[in-house]
Amino acid sequence: MQDSAPGAAPGKKNGVAVIIGRPSSGKSTFLNAAAKRLISIVSPTPQTTRNAVRGIVNAPDGQIVFIDTPGYHSSAKKMNLRLASLARSALDGADALLYLIDASREPGEEEALTAALAAPHAGKLVVAATKTDLVAPPELQGSAEALPAPLLRFVAAHIPSYDAARIIPLSAERRVNIGAVLGALFALIPTDAEHADQLYPEDCYTDQQADFRIAEIIREQALRRLRDEIPHALYIEVADMEMRQGGKTLWCRAFVCVERESQKRMVIGKGASLIKAIRAESLRELQDIFPYCVDLDLRVKVQKNWRQRDTVLSKLIW
Structure with missing residues (x-):
């Protein structure tokens, strides 16, 4: 077992996680709920996020620097091409990938494009089904019973190397299973000297100017x-x-x-x-x-x- 780096807390992990998902899948809502602060703006308008927005979550297990990317979709418009490129490039060098799928919508072509982006990274992937509060009663929103069958079939077909039993039902709006998602991401962050030190002070929750x-x-x-x-x-x-x-x-x-x-x-x-x-x-x-x-x-x-x-x-x- 390697010694902790100077100033590092023993047993803690520190790493970078990228959030991807189709437009309006709840990426920014999750990040704000996890950090307990307003980091990424939220509105009913798709494509609200236009940058790789960084949010820092400090937890007992360590520190995760999240990168909230624009909603991934296909478009020939110049601005949307730039947004899609931004989402793809954010994956480079990430320790973990969080793929959010809206449980209240049927997966379609746009979701298939996003799944294709996630599939090559299955070894560092966590899949969470968002907005379970819209498809299940309160007592089931955090359980596997909240996961629609079409969503389970979609993940099995498009990311076959990911165990569908590991899909986490999530309602960021009601703060259901936020801790479970964070725990799954921490489990993917390596334990080595490179991840021993925090990237940001504990009182920091974003690096936005x-x-x-x-x-x-x-x-x-x-x-x-x-x-x-x-x-x-x-x-x-x-x-x-x-x-x-x-x-x-x-x-x-x-x-x-x-x-x-x-x-x-x-x-x-x-x-x-x-x-x-x-x-x-x-x-x-x-x-x-x-x-x-x-x-x-x-x-x-x-x-x-x-x-x-x-x-x-x-x-x-x-």
Whole structure:
């Protein structure tokens, strides 16, 4: 048995786990529940996650650095191709892979694409069926009886080297089996000198920079209030940030960027009601995240065809 590295806790494991799944499979909800903090924004809009978002979970068994990837699906659009590439590249160097399958939906072509991404990594794979609260009564949500038969057949057919009996029923919304998933992932992390030291201090739960966190919170609030095409046609640009009042207040000017003037009018709303609501709720969320006050100057502007511009996409997806 190898000695622990300097500063490492004896018997603890530390590693990196990548979360994959089709759009709206509950990846961000799981990460937020596991970390007990808001790390990755959640909305009813598919493809809400646009980056490999890192969240850090500290547990008695050690530390797992999760990478929450965009929902994996097939699309010829330039932005979606970048998102799919991001999900694939995140698998490199991971110690474990968590594949989340929505138990409330029939597996289809999109799920088959995601399973094909997971199958070559079966040796470091944990499969969990999410949203069991939508398909089973409370007393069964954490048991094998909550797993739909089509889901079990799908995993057996598409990832034959993975034992379907190891699929974990999960309801992140109700915090059912979060610990079971973490335990299964810790079991896959190697015990060696490379994994002896924590990658982040125990009081750290994400490595996101302030401008990214602010932009994501604003985007989450906008997505919750907008429908149809607009959610996919907007992004947030943080233009300026400055600490004021002796470090007590972070002032930020940010723009909700859309593709057309008609979209701009919808985001602003009648009498500026919608943009005011987005700003107010964003500020409430930001006050819970940062140890200082946040002052937000929020505006809306048009950036025509931004989803086809490599300069913009390179800033948003990395």
